Amino acid sequence: MMSEYYYSAKESGFYFAADKEVYEAGKGWPKDAIPVSDEDYKTLFSGQQAGMVITAGRDGYPVLTERQAPTEKELQQQADSKKQSLMQEANTMISTLQDAADFAMATAEE
Template identity: 45%
Template sequence: MNYSFFYSKETGGFYDHSEKEVYEASINGWPADAVGITDDEYNSLFDGQAAGYVIVAGDDGKPYLTAPPEPTLEETRRAMAAKKAQLLDEAYTAMKPLELAVKHDMATDEEKAQLDAWERYSVLLSRVDVDNPEWPDKPE
């Protein structure tokens, strides 16, 4: 069978057979472990990757799709800390004009209530444990 594409387990890369001479003339050359894949396999792999799957190599060197690995505890912790920081930034941004209105005795009763709600929300956010987050409801 004539293959248009090849995959290298060693490099984790795909290679277009029509460019084989270019690869062979390059410093790295054409991968010794390159295995042929059909156009349909090639397209299916990239469609799967676009849908969130990961391309890995089997024992035979052929690429296949698998679910992405679960995030590590540290990755989850960083993601939750980033979410917490983003939500706090949103809260502080919402509070600033309301604080100024109160400071200059220009706030309506509704604005005072909004400021109180955002302040309470920001306190609750600051107390969120990123290892076991329970996110408070954002004020309306």
């Protein structure tokens, strides 16, 4: 029985065998696509739903791996992004209140 699913390590993705002609007519079927059993396909996606990551093993066959913890640099970038977002939100609020004060439209609470 022919496998319904194929995996490309280079593209880091799965391909449905029934769509092969469509891929070949377009950007092409991945040269490294290898068949994946239906059982493995289901197991891989169940693992992904549970928080694991699908990656290529040494032989190119897809395997489940633990999600890597963010690096210190990635955490810093996330913090910087959050800071920028909060600063922009605060500036918008302050600007709105300042406009109300400038036009004598501010209430005592503002």
